[in-house]
Amino acid sequence: MNEATKPDGGDERRLDDIQTIKEVLLRVSKKHLVEPYSYCVWGIVSILGGIAHSIIAMTVNHPAFNYFLFVWIPVFAVGGFFEAVGFVRRMAREALPLTSKTALWLMLAFAGVCLAFAVIVIIFVRFHAEAFLPVLVSLFVGISLIGYALLSCPSIFAQAYFVMLGGVVNFIFQIPAPYSVLVTSCSIGTAFIWAGWAAWIKDGK
Amino acid sequence: MTPDELYIRFDGVFFEKTRLSMLTLLYKETRVTFNRFKKILGGSDGALYSHLKKLAEAGYVDSKKTISGGAVATQYSLAGKGRDAFRDYLAFLETVLAGRKKGPGKSGGQGG
Numbered sequence: 001m002n003e004a005t006k007p008d009g010g011d012e013r014r015l016d017d018i019q020t021i022k023e024v025l026l027r028v029s030k031k032h033l034v035e036p037y038s039y040c041v042w043g044i045v046s047i048l049g050g051i052a053h054s055i056i057a058m059t060v061n062h063p064a065f066n067y068f069l070f071v072w073i074p075v076f077a078v079g080g081f082f083e084a085v086g087f088v089r090r091m092a093r094e095a096l097p098l099t100s101k102t103a104l105w106l107m108l109a110f111a112g113v114c115l116a117f118a119v120i121v122i123i124f125v126r127f128h129a130e131a132f133l134p135v136l137v138s139l140f141v142g143i144s145l146i147g148y149a150l151l152s153c154p155s156i157f158a159q160a161y162f163v164m165l166g167g168v169v170n171f172i173f174q175i176p177a178p179y180s181v182l183v184t185s186c187s188i189g190t191a192f193i194w195a196g197w198a199a200w201i202k203d204g205k
Numbered sequence: 206m207t208p209d210e211l212y213i214r215f216d217g218v219f220f221e222k223t224r225l226s227m228l229t230l231l232y233k234e235t236r237v238t239f240n241r242f243k244k245i246l247g248g249s250d251g252a253l254y255s256h257l258k259k260l261a262e263a264g265y266v267d268s269k270k271t272i273s274g275g276a277v278a279t280q281y282s283l284a285g286k287g288r289d290a291f292r293d294y295l296a297f298l299e300t301v302l303a304g305r306k307k308g309p310g311k312s313g314g315q316g317g
Contacts (some may be wrong), residue, residue, distance in 0.1 A: 013220075014301040020222050021298075024229040027245050095240035097271070097280060 032153050032199045033103060038086030039196030042079045043189040049075035050185020057178035102152055109151065113144050131177060134184035138167025141188055155198060159191040218263045219294055223248065223256050228291050231266065231283045238278050257281065265290060 053071050056062060091098050117140050124133055142164030149156045166187025170180045219225055226246050231237055242253055260266040265287030271280050283291065 014298055015305075016222075017219070017225055017294075018298055018302070020225050021229045021295075024226045024245065025233060028230060028233055095238055095244045096234075097236055097238060097278075099236075101235045 032202070033087060033090060033106065034083060035086035035090050036196045036199035036203060038083045039192045039199060041082040041086075043192030043194075043196065045075045045078050045189075046185045046192065047189035050182045050189070053185070054178040054182045057181075105151055106148065109147055110144070113140065113147070116140075131180070132171075134177075134180040135167045135171045138163055138170065138184050138187060142167065145191070155202065156195050159195045159198075162191045162194070163188050218259060218265060219290070221256070223252070224260055227256060227260060228265065228283070228287065231281060232288070232291050236280045236282050238280055240278070242281075260287070263287075 049071050053067050056067065056071070087103075088098065091100070091103070096103075117136075120136060120140075121133065124130060124136060142160045145156055145160035145163060149160060166184050169175070169187075170183050175183055219228070223246060227242060230242065230245055234241070239250075239253065239257075242257070243250070246253070257266065257268075261268060264284055266281050267284045268279050268281050270277055272278075
């Protein structure tokens with residue numbers, strides 16, 4: 001039996017063990033699951049998408065579906081691509097399996113949120129309440145960010161509330177389209193760029 | 206539980222800093238690759254393999270080969286025995302802390 005494995009030492013030895021456990025838990029504490037630039041890309045494409053949507057709406061009168069097809073699907077494609085790349089790179093850097101427990105929970109939560117969001121959008125469109133879609137988007141993105149904060153990264157709480165603030169401003173002041181889209185996309189974009197910047201600083205430390 | 210009983214209960218496997226750290230990481234993250242151990246705990250490949258081997262021999266850890274990013278990687282996880290033992294050990298540590306809060310010399314340990 002060597003010194004390290006001696007059963008004696010009593011409380012001091014146990015306190016050392018508690019310290020060891022604490023150190024490991026601190027090292028693997030909750031953190032971002034994607035590279036910081038992924039947040040920035042989401043932020044930039046959200047703002048660009050909002051600007052494009054507003055300009056098109058003010059100059060040409062397109063059917064609502066066209067905005068989804070030609071503005072927002074490309075936004076999701078670009079953001080989703082960089083999100084996926086950022087996630088894979090982060091997992092590789094942290095030597096974590098892609099199917100880690102936290103990642104699986106997040107994917108499951110994200111799938112549920114997307115499904116709920118799609119159903120609510122259909123209900124809004126069916127009852128001709130499209131004008132409130134920007135408010136809905138703000139609240140959904142905000143709530144999703146809160147879920148992400150709880151599961152993985154508590155430091156993103158402030159950004160989540162900032163996004164929801166955009167929705168509240170839209171609702172209270174009843175900002176008309178397409179400006180409401182611009183308010184929502186800019187609040188989401190700013191929050192994501194802010195989150196990316198904060199993650200960069202945290203990584204640096 | 207006296208320290209002697211504790212030592213017999215956990216086969217001495219827990220009373221080593223790296224192995225306790227490994228068990229903590231496995232308990233927290235469920236599945237852990239060798240590279241993850243190396244990143245979080247540091248140390249040489251040989252030393253880490255040696256500790257993992259001891260944990261596996263004690264029946265605390267399971268391993269399986271998986272394909273990750275086009276390469277074969279070994280993923281480690283806590284076996285049922287390891288999870289139970291780690292929980293028991295955490296419960297024991299809680300009693301130590303509770304004893305410390307009550308006052309020195311009342312926790313059941315022998316003192317340093």
